[in-house]
Amino acid sequence: MAQGPPLSALRKDFPILSRRIDGKRLVYLDNAATTHKPVQVLGRIEEYYRRENANVHRGMHTLSQEATDAYEGARERIARFIGARSPKEIIFTKNATEALNLAAGSLSELAVGEGEKIVSTEMEHHSNLVPWQQAARRHGARLELLEVDMRTGLLDEGTFKEKIAGAKIVSLTHSSNVLGTINPVAKIAAMARKEGAYVVVDGAQSVPHMRVDVGSLGCDMLAFSGHKMCGPTGIGVLWGKEELLERMPPFLFGGDMISEVTFSGAKWNDLPWKFEAGTPPIAQAIGLGAACDYLKKAGMGRIRAHEMRLTKLALSLLSEQGDVRVFGPADAAKKGGVVAFGMEGAHPHDIAAILDREGIAVRSGHHCAQPLTRKLGVFATSRASFYFYNTGSEVEFFARSLEKVRKVFGGRRRGA
Numbered sequence: 001m002a003q004g005p006p007l008s009a010l011r012k013d014f015p016i017l018s019r020r021i022d023g024k025r026l027v028y029l030d031n032a033a034t035t036h037k038p039v040q041v042l043g044r045i046e047e048y049y050r051r052e053n054a055n056v057h058r059g060m061h062t063l064s065q066e067a068t069d070a071y072e073g074a075r076e077r078i079a080r081f082i083g084a085r086s087p088k089e090i091i092f093t094k095n096a097t098e099a100l101n102l103a104a105g106s107l108s109e110l111a112v113g114e115g116e117k118i119v120s121t122e123m124e125h126h127s128n129l130v131p132w133q134q135a136a137r138r139h140g141a142r143l144e145l146l147e148v149d150m151r152t153g154l155l156d157e158g159t160f161k162e163k164i165a166g167a168k169i170v171s172l173t174h175s176s177n178v179l180g181t182i183n184p185v186a187k188i189a190a191m192a193r194k195e196g197a198y199v200v201v202d203g204a205q206s207v208p209h210m211r212v213d214v215g216s217l218g219c220d221m222l223a224f225s226g227h228k229m230c231g232p233t234g235i236g237v238l239w240g241k242e243e244l245l246e247r248m249p250p251f252l253f254g255g256d257m258i259s260e261v262t263f264s265g266a267k268w269n270d271l272p273w274k275f276e277a278g279t280p281p282i283a284q285a286i287g288l289g290a291a292c293d294y295l296k297k298a299g300m301g302r303i304r305a306h307e308m309r310l311t312k313l314a315l316s317l318l319s320e321q322g323d324v325r326v327f328g329p330a331d332a333a334k335k336g337g338v339v340a341f342g343m344e345g346a347h348p349h350d351i352a353a354i355l356d357r358e359g360i361a362v363r364s365g366h367h368c369a370q371p372l373t374r375k376l377g378v379f380a381t382s383r384a385s386f387y388f389y390n391t392g393s394e395v396e397f398f399a400r401s402l403e404k405v406r407k408v409f410g411g412r413r414r415g416a
């Protein structure tokens with residue numbers, strides 16, 4: 001585990017955290033939606049635009065070579081960050097959504113035929129559900145979902161064997177952006193492999209928050225977004241095993257992804273460029289490389305431990321409030337730093353608006369997981385989500401501030 005200054009000392013790296021909202025200190029608890037950026041990342045992006053800005057791969061001039069070195073260097077950093085065997089396995093996309101669309105579009109073409117089966121889960125973000133629904137439709141295949149046990153907020157392990165049997169692709173989230181649940185990906189991947197199925201993992205809510213090593217997960221592909229891990233928006237990653245990516249057809253077509261073009265056809269470029277058509281998000285990739293360095297230095301083990309402490313505190317404080325219902329596992333060890341909740345007599349949007357008056361940023365809505373939200377029996381939830389720069393006193397202030405919601409709606413706090 002990386003040693004270094006306490007994580008709270010890193011707050012000074014994030015200029016936005018000293019902002020005031022209507023005179024109140026900002027308490028930012030919307031990290032599952034996007035995270036803030038430290039000066040190290042902001043500085044690296046600025047440096048790129050000030051000193052190295054050029055298009056990559058095509059130029060003989062110095063700036064183009066420097067930009068290419070910085071862009072490809074970022075790929076190497078990111079590969080190391082998730083334990084990829086080679087930078088060739090890192091495909092840059094615009095976000096996790098595009099990465100999952102690439103996986104669903106291209107892998108299903110390779111692996112799924114009429115009447116065959118794709119498996120996902122009931123706790124997916126729309127980004128890892130809709131692309132598979134569409135892929136299944138295109139190939140005349142069916143999509144089956146591993147069920148969520150509503151008592152525990154975990155996937156129902158009893159159904160794994162039957163559902164995974166005969167699957168061609170299993171695609172699931174590592175950590176739910178609503179329930180927080182951390183899924184047993186390695187176990188599911190082992191079962192899927194026995195069936196000869198490919199395993200795709202949505203790491204949007206895990207890669208930023210814990211040590212994720214693709215070898216240990218045992219999956220074939222992993223998708224994540226830069227902006228949820230201290231990097232800029234406009235950059236995502238699809239990691240895939242090299243031998244699989246070699247066999248998959250390209251997803252987007254145009255410049256850079258070809259090796260040769262004639263009037264009647266084209267040959268594809270080598271990996272990873274075969275999947276990167278057009279001018280790539282150069283500054284964004286470089287920014288994400290800097291973000292990976294930053295997180296590595298902070299220590300992914302320490303980040304996970306800190307977020308688990310904050311989650312435990314939030315769960316404990318909310319469980320004392322009898323009119324608050326928390327969704328997802330009650331054990332902080334089984335979930336990421338995501339706490340979705342409802343409050344008797346208060347609409348989630350009103351909760352978020354009233355907390356905003358206290359300077360507290362939480363999200364409300366279906367969090368791009370409409371089917372799951374409906375299964376929870378609600379239209380929307382409020383969600384507080386943590387990162388390593390949050391503190392215990394922020395969590396306490398958030399829990400205490402729910403009293404303001406009660407005041408507005410005339411609710412009464414009951415004992416749990």
Ligand SMILES: Cc1ncc(COP(=O)(O)O)c(C=O)c1O
Nearest residue numbers: 095096097125127177204205225
């Ligand atoms: C679990 C999960 N998957 C995928 C995504 C999509 O990420 P993006 O919007 O960056 O593509 C999100 C975003 O909230 C998410 O939480």
